[in-house]
Amino acid sequence: MAIKLVVEGRTLNVISAYTPQVGLDEEVKRRFWEGEDFNGYIGRSVGGYDEVHGGSGFGVRDGGGKSLLDFAKAFNLVIANSSFQKREEHLVTFKSTTAKTQIDYLLLRRCGKGLCTDCKVILSENLTTQHKLLVMDLDIMLKRKKWVGCGRPKIRWGALTKDKAQELQEKLLVVGA
Numbered sequence: 327m328a329i330k331l332v333v334e335g336r337t338l339n340v341i342s343a344y345t346p347q348v349g350l351d352e353e354v355k356r357r358f359w360e361g362e363d364f365n366g367y368i369g370r371s372v373g374g375y376d377e378v379h380g381g382s383g384f385g386v387r388d389g390g391g392k393s394l395l396d397f398a399k400a401f402n403l404v405i406a407n408s409s410f411q412k413r414e415e416h417l418v419t420f421k422s423t424t425a426k427t428q429i430d431y432l433l434l435r436r437c438g439k440g441l442c443t444d445c446k447v448i449l450s451e452n453l454t455t456q457h458k459l460l461v462m463d464l465d466i467m468l469k470r471k472k473w474v475g476c477g478r479p480k481i482r483w484g485a486l487t488k489d490k491a492q493e494l495q496e497k498l499l500v501v502g503a
Contacts, residue, residue: 336466366390367427368408375399377436380409384417384428398433406432406445406462416446422456432462441465 329340369387372379378398383405387395398405407417407428419430432445444463451459486494 333466338464338466365429366392366394367429368395368405368431378404380405382411382417383408384414394431402436403433404436404439406434406439406442407447407460409439409442410445412446415449419447419458419460420456421458430457430460432460434462 331338331340367385367388368375368379368383368391369385370381370383371387372381373387375395375398378395394405397403407419408431417428418426420427434442441464442462443465446461448459448461
C-alpha cells in the first residue's frame with residue numbers, strides 16, 4: 327500500500343508492506359525483502375546501528391531485524407519507533423497468547439528525523455486480533471504566508487529629519503492640505 331500526501335509543495339510518501347513469511351523459501355523471502363517486509367526483530371540494543379536504531383527496541387535482534395537495520399543504514403533511514411523511550415506495552419506491536427514481539431516499524435529519512443515528535447503503539451486499537459496500531463506523530467511546519475496589511479500605511483517617523491519635515495510641510499501647503 328502506498329500513500330502520497332502533498333501539502334503546499336512538500337511531499338510525504340507512506341509505504342506499507344506485509345506478508346506472513348513463516349515456512350517460505352529463502353529466495354521468496356529475499357524477493358519480498360526487496361519490497362520492504364523484513365519480518366524481523368531489531369532488538370533492544372543499538373549494537374553498531376546507532377545511526378538508525380534509537381536504542382528503545384524490544385526483545386532480541388534476529389536475522390530479519392539485522393536485514394531491516396542494514397536496509398535502513400543503506401538508504402539513510404531511521405527506525406522511528408526505536409527513537410523514543412516507552413514502556414514495554416507501547417513497544418510491542420504483535421501480541422498473541424504465546425508471544426509478544428515488536429515486528430512492525432515506521433521508518434523515515436534520517437534528515438527528517440526532527441519532524442517526528444513521537445512514535446508509539448496505541449493499546450486501545452487493534453488492527454487485527456494480534457497486531458497493534460503503530461502511530462507516528464509528525465510536526466510539519468509549512469512556510470508562513472507573508473502578512474499583507476490592510477488599512478493605513480505604516481508611517482516611519484524615525485527617517486523624518488528636520489529638513490525633510492520642512493520640505494513636507496511646504497508640499498502640503500501647496501496642495502492645500
